[in-house]
Amino acid sequence: MKLTDRLLKIASLVDNGKRIADIGTDHGYIPVYLLNQNKIQYAILGDVNKGPLENARKEVTRNKLQDKVDLRLGSGIEVLKENEVDEIIIAGMGGMLINNLLKANEKVAHTTEKLILQPMQAPEELRMFLYQNGYKILDEHLVREEHRLYEIIVCKYEGLEPQEIDPIYYEIGLKLIENNDPLLNDFIENKIRINQNVLKKLEGKEGQGIEDKRATLNKKIDALNDLLNK
Known part of the structure; x- marks a missing residue:
């Protein structure tokens, strides 16, 4: 199975030997790939819609992985119990929806590695939520x-005090800057173009x-240019 670059990057961020949940799994490509690579022990594949979950079931069956997978129909991480998995993937959804999914089952969100x-x-809404609700952003990547x-944002709940940061870092993640992500300049330049338009x-x-x-846009463009010129 060949994953797209986006899915391959997400898969690469899963730690070896873990139990994972893939929420909004669609065809189940990431967990199937990881299981075939012997990188993970077990996967829960969750989706709110029957069609995508059936697609995932077919993919799992085609790869003869039924004994290492549990497929669950339901909304977000509400399909999970505490300590069932070590890591959770939530990909391909809007930032506001991801916020709501994390709030809907805080016991699981707060105890996941x-x-x-x-x-x-x-x-930017997702980053703001994480900073203001006790999460620590461990890493960020562009693909x-x-x-x-x-x-892609990698994080975990640590019960931190709400953090107020410069709003520009909700748009351009601090970890992207710290890591000097290879695509960072392209990313900032694209943001500048969007705001200029x-x-x-x-x-x-x-x-x-x-x-x-107009004043807000000019301020944001100036802040983005400052990041670009650092």
């Missing part, structure tokens, strides 16, 4: 797949709300 999160939208850059659409428009938005 590691969470590997890959938001498709609103990663390019086709024409898009994806963010929004700013351009405001040209010729007036009003206090427009001026406030």
Whole structure:
């Protein structure tokens, strides 16, 4: 089985010999790949929809892994009990949805050794939630797949006091900067372009709300340029 670059990067962040849960598993590609590589002991594959879970069942059966897999229909990490798994993957969902899934079963979220999160939208909302709800961000990665850059956040709950950080670091993860991620400059430049395009659409428009938005965008662009020039 050949994984896409995004899924392969997520799989590479799972520690050897662990029990994992793949939430929103779809076809179950990541756990099936990891089991075939003998990298993990066991996997729980969860999905809220019957169709994707049936796809995962077929993939598991095709690879003769039924004795190492448990398939569960249900919402997010509510399908899990405490200490059933060591690491949890939640990938391919929006940042706000991931926040809600973590809140929905805090006993599991708070006792898991590691969470590997890959938001498709609103990663800044996810980072803000993690910083303000006792989680420690252990690592972050960027991965390019086709024409898009994806963010992966590795974290765990440590009961930390809520942290207030410069808002720019909700958008550009501190670990990406610390690690000097190879794709970091491309990522920042893309963020600058997006904000400049929004700013351009405001040209010729007036009003206090427009001026406030323009000021916010200019401030963000300046902060992004500062990161780029460090």
